[in-house]
Amino acid sequence: MEATEELEIVIAGGGICGLATALALHRKGIRSVILERSDSLRATGAGIAILTNGWRALDELGVASRLRLTSLPVQRVWDIDLDRGKQQQAPVSIGEARCVKRRELIKALSEDLPFGTIRFGCEILSVKLDRFTSFPTLQLSNGSSIRAKVLIGCDGANSVVADFLELKQKKSFSSCSVRGFTNYPNGHGFAHEFVRIRRGNILSGRVPVDDKLVFWFIVPRFYPTDSKVSEDPELIRQFSVEAIKEFPSERIEMVSNCDLASLSLTHLRYRAPWDILLGSFRRGCVTVAGDAMHVMGPFLGQGGSAAIEDAIVLARCLTQKMQKVAQEENGRQIMVQEIGEALDKYVEERRMRLVWLSTQTYVIGSMFDASSMLGKLLLLAILAVLFSNSTHHTRYDCGRL
Ligand SMILES: Cc1cc2nc3c(=O)[nH]c(=O)nc-3n(C[C@H](O)[C@H](O)[C@H](O)COP(=O)(O)OP(=O)(O)OC[C@H]3O[C@@H](n4cnc5c(N)ncnc54)[C@H](O)[C@@H]3O)c2cc1C
Incomplete structure (x- = not known):
């Protein structure tokens, strides 16, 4: 022993x-x-x-x-509700906010x-x-x-x-979250803002890390029934693109062109x-x-x-x-x-x-x-x-x- x-x-x-x-x-x-x-x-x-x-x-x-x-540094937060056709800037100051790798x-x-x-x-x-x-x-x-x-x-x-x-x-929420990076070699051109878009029970957020890299996440109100999805980045990408298929094309492209190695899918717990x-x-x-x-x-x-x-x-x-x-x-x-x-x-x-x-x-x-x-x-x-x-x-x- x-x-x-x-x-x-x-x-x-x-x-x-x-x-x-x-x-x-x-x-x-x-x-x-x-x-x-x-x-x-x-x-x-x-x-x-x-x-x-x-x-x-x-x-x-x-x-x-x-x-x-x-x-x-993130300068502003925008909330867009596609169902109600509303776009509003978060009314409160966010202080120092940044997305870090x-x-x-x-x-x-x-x-x-x-x-x-x-x-x-x-x-x-x-x-x-x-x-x-x-x-x-x-x-x-x-x-x-x-x-x-x-x-x-x-x-x-x-x-x-x-x-x-x-x-x-x-305990677990019914939602899961997919997170990933998309790299834009020639610059993404987005303002330094955190933009959240919502349609139905699906939320999609993006925030630039630097001038070329964007961090994004989506939160659908369900978890894929096939447990293999969370282990396979290509399946995670397909699942994500499907979840946001009714979102603006900029979001769909961002997710489609993501860095597969950065993808993760997590069931939300608390x-x-x-x-x-x-x-x-x-x-x-x-x-x-x-x-x-x-x-x-x-x-x-x-x-x-x-x-x-x-x-x-x-x-x-x-x-x-x-x-x-x-x-x-x-x-x-x-x-x-x-x-x-x-x-x-x-x-x-x-x-x-x-x-x-x-x-x-x-x-x-x-x-x-x-x-x-x-x-x-x-x-x-x-x-x-x-x-x-x-x-x-x-x-x-x-x-x-
Ligand atoms: C979708 C999502 C988005 C999030 N976004 C944000 C955000 O924007 N900002 C923010 O602040 N937080 C965010 N969080 C939360 C944040 O990621 C976690 O709170 C944080 O990572 C917790 O860190 P931890 O070290 O406590 O746990 P973990 O990161 O889980 O680390 C635990 C470590 O312990 C090790 N370990 C586990 N069991 C054992 C064992 N038996 N023996 C030895 N080692 C073991 C693991 O390998 C691991 O390295 C998010 C979480 C999720 C799910």
Whole structure:
């Protein structure tokens, strides 16, 4: 039997959240190890919109200026309703909004990490608390095990760490989303605007990343019945073109001429707002962050930014306590207690922010799903009452690292 390796802080998953958490801790002088099941860093989803709150958080991590160099600021948002023949500019200021290539974001978050921080090919199968030490022990698929002082689950929507915390199962909207890039070698000629077009229950959005590259997505209110579609880029393209066949030709051409390698199709999932309000996000020295904690529909473009905010708050709370533990040099029990308090503070600080984000995305997603006009109107009224300023979420400031 292999001996159990002992590590201080283990982060499960090397996506946006895991990398941001490791970087935030590194900036505070704390070492961590990321266990990533893939053999390399992944960047599924082509582009990612980052709004003012996300840029604040990236500034704290010291990577925002690098990313600003390769992404254009969005100046306006347009909403076009083809059924009602209406076109309107979003009435509120969007602050700083840019679409970044996911690959660039992952690169920026990972390149300042010390060598050896990320361990690839390390799939965590299960987590349990050691009976004697109360520290988490991780069982990996390669047969080895690791004992950590702190475990942060950034392992996405199907999180093993969330299962360990016994969080309620996430739910699914009926919609899916296809995302991709289209490259225009001679320049796309579009204004630096985010343009959303809606027809029936299908939404199509496009936003330029730079002068030649456009990020686009479509959200049809259904999921392809053939499971092979999501694995085959050519089938995803055919599915997408079919879904928007009644949209303007500019959109159809954009999707037809896309970069096949950039395509992804995702069924939209969420953790219910009430499960975020009531969920127990800490057990011993284990917690979750990012999609593992609060997977949400993409309707506000906030899941990734919220994950980066989690990283900042978590690193801030942990650092304060870890420094205290180091000074006191007390026993293991004190350490478990201090780390537990740090994680509780993190959860407390994040909870209501996430409840509001998940509520807004849940109501918008439910509007997409609703088949009756009455249901849609009711949800619209809820949105108008609770979120009269629809971009208020971008003003959030997660504070200094
Ligand atoms: C259609 C769509 C559009 C979106 N658009 C936006 C947007 O515009 N702006 C925005 O801010 N957000 C957006 N989001 C949300 C954003 O993509 C996610 O919130 C973000 O990627 C979550 O990052 P994460 O690191 O928490 O999870 P993930 O990106 O899922 O990363 C989890 C990582 O953990 C690894 N892992 C999983 N299980 C294990 C295991 N057992 N052991 C080891 N490793 C494991 C995985 O391989 C992966 O690398 C969108 C989401 C969707 C679906």
